[in-house]
Amino acid sequence: TSTTNFTEISINPDGNVLATGSSTGHISLWDISFPDEPIQLTQSLFGHSNVSNVSFGFRGDILASSGGISDDTIILWDMKSLNEPWRKVINASSKTGLSIDFSPDGKTLSSGGTDNNILLWDFSNLKNPKQIGLPLIGHSDWVNSVAFNPEGKLLASGGKDNLIILWDVTKLETPKQIGEPLGDHISEVKSVEFSPDGKILASGGCDPAVILWDISVPDNPKIIGEPLTGDFGCVNKVIFSPDGQIIIVGSN
Numbered sequence: 001t002s003t004t005n006f007t008e009i010s011i012n013p014d015g016n017v018l019a020t021g022s023s024t025g026h027i028s029l030w031d032i033s034f035p036d037e038p039i040q041l042t043q044s045l046f047g048h049s050n051v052s053n054v055s056f057g058f059r060g061d062i063l064a065s066s067g068g069i070s071d072d073t074i075i076l077w078d079m080k081s082l083n084e085p086w087r088k089v090i091n092a093s094s095k096t097g098l099s100i101d102f103s104p105d106g107k108t109l110s111s112g113g114t115d116n117n118i119l120l121w122d123f124s125n126l127k128n129p130k131q132i133g134l135p136l137i138g139h140s141d142w143v144n145s146v147a148f149n150p151e152g153k154l155l156a157s158g159g160k161d162n163l164i165i166l167w168d169v170t171k172l173e174t175p176k177q178i179g180e181p182l183g184d185h186i187s188e189v190k191s192v193e194f195s196p197d198g199k200i201l202a203s204g205g206c207d208p209a210v211i212l213w214d215i216s217v218p219d220n221p222k223i224i225g226e227p228l229t230g231d232f233g234c235v236n237k238v239i240f241s242p243d244g245q246i247i248i249v250g251s252n
Contacts, residue, residue: 002202007055012060015242019063021051027065046101047075057102057109062126065219066097069114073097077125079129088126099145105151108172110155112143118157120172138181145191149198154218156201160191164203166218179219184211195244202247204235210249
């Protein structure tokens with residue numbers, strides 16, 4: 001039985017590799033081709049004092065990890081050479097590595113941080129990533145979670161200010177906030193995630209509750225049913241199953 005405190009998980013696009021981040025700063029990679037018998041693929045990757053987020057990009061060839069408030073860095077790991085993984089450390093700017101998410105095509109990374117802002121990064125050249133445009137400003141407190149929709153044209157962010165903001169990122173150089181922030185959580189929002197068809201947004205908070213939003217019309221989102229509650233604490237992570245029929249909740 002492990003006593004490791006897992007802080008984040010991510011599954012590659014093929015669904016056969018699971019990455020887990022921990023409060024000790026280690027990232028473990030698991031072959032989950034047979035979910036009942038997961039196999040650790042390599043020695044743990046280590047580059048942070050704490051792992052706040054992990055996200056696969058470029059068809060699963062790259063894994064990005066962030067250190068959150070512990071080191072304010074983002075690290076890229078080359079998944080094609082696990083025995084000697086190449087890595088690129090990005091000292092993005094102070095306080096920007098709390099939350100990260102790759103766009104579906106893997107060429108754009110969003111990062112939110114303790115400076116209350118969101119940055120977009122051009123990763124078309126992995127050796128020389130560049131910031132795109134100006135920061136996205138809308139939250140009044142830490143940006144705990146960012147997520148692209150399956151088309152990569154919509155970005156959702158959840159913050160310590162209890163708010164969710166939707167962003168139109170069709171034009172990456174000039175992203176725009178869509179409508180007013182969604183303020184139905186009564187405590188900080190820790191996780192936002194789109195359904196596989198992009199029509200539903202799930203948000204998890206420290207209420208503790210999970211709220212489902214119909215965002216088929218992004219400028220007029222509507223809550224679906226009652227908030228999901230249960231015998232759990234602060235909701236740190238929400239994930240949809242590949243068919244969109246199940247929501248997995250990770251909590252304290």
